[in-house]
Structures are given as structure tokens and as C-alpha cells.
Amino acid sequence: MLELTMASVSDADAAATAGMTIAEAPSAPGAVLRVGRDKSVCRLVTPDDWLFVSRVHLEFVCGPDGTWTVTWLRGSQPDPSSEVRLVRGGAAQPVGYGATVSLPRGGSGELIIADRSRPRSVNVGFYHEG
Helix, strand or coil, X not given: CEEEEEEEEEHHHCCXXXXXXXXXXXXXXCCEEEEECCCCCCCEECCCCCCXXXXXXXXXXXXXXXXXXXXXXXXXXXXXXXXXXXXXXXXXXXXXXXXXXXXXXXXXXXEEEEECCCCEEEEEEEEECC
16 A cells, blocks of 8 residues: 655745645555646646646556556656655655656655745655555
């Protein structure tokens, strides 16, 4: 099972968690969870006017062995207007545009989609049952 929580945070409400939403999927091969602005394909949806987030920004996919990966999907622009960081165990690492990273079994962490032009972000917490 992969559990995701998402909070949208702007400088106006940085001290509060705004718009918390939750999604989960069983760790079955081929299971997919998406994060972005497109309500028709994303389980966790950001505000429509937050254009630093692509229509489909992050895609979580369960592989044949039950391990989850997350991909920062390339959008329509050659250079993204956001940056994505993976935080786990207190350490942050950048996720490259178009890159895929594995999520630890029995682990938790957070992916942060940060707007490069303003102090606002989408924080996606994850917990991957072991």
C-alpha cells in the first residue's frame, strides 16, 4: 500500500497546512497515482492557477515486485518553472526533470514541488508499507 498526503502552501499561509488531501493505492503491479492540475487523471489535484505544476507532474507507479517509483514527468516546456526535492530521513535530494526515483519499502518521506518564482509549494508526503 502506498499512502500519499498533499498540502498546498503559499507564503500567505505558510504557518498552516492548507488543502490537505489524501490518496492511496494497493502495492499491486501496475497501480498508478498521479499528482498535478488535471482532475481527469490525477488523484491529488493542485489549484488550477498554480501553473508551476504541470497537468500531470508526478507519477507514482508500482512495479512487478511491489516496489513504488515516482517520476517527475516532463511537461510541455523545455525548462520547468518548478523544482522537485525528495526528503527522507532528514536529507533532501533534488529530483531531475524527467527522472525516476525509487521509494523505500516500509519508509516515508516527502516530495516538495517548489515554485521557482514565488514562495509557494506543493508538499506530497508518502508512506510505503513494507
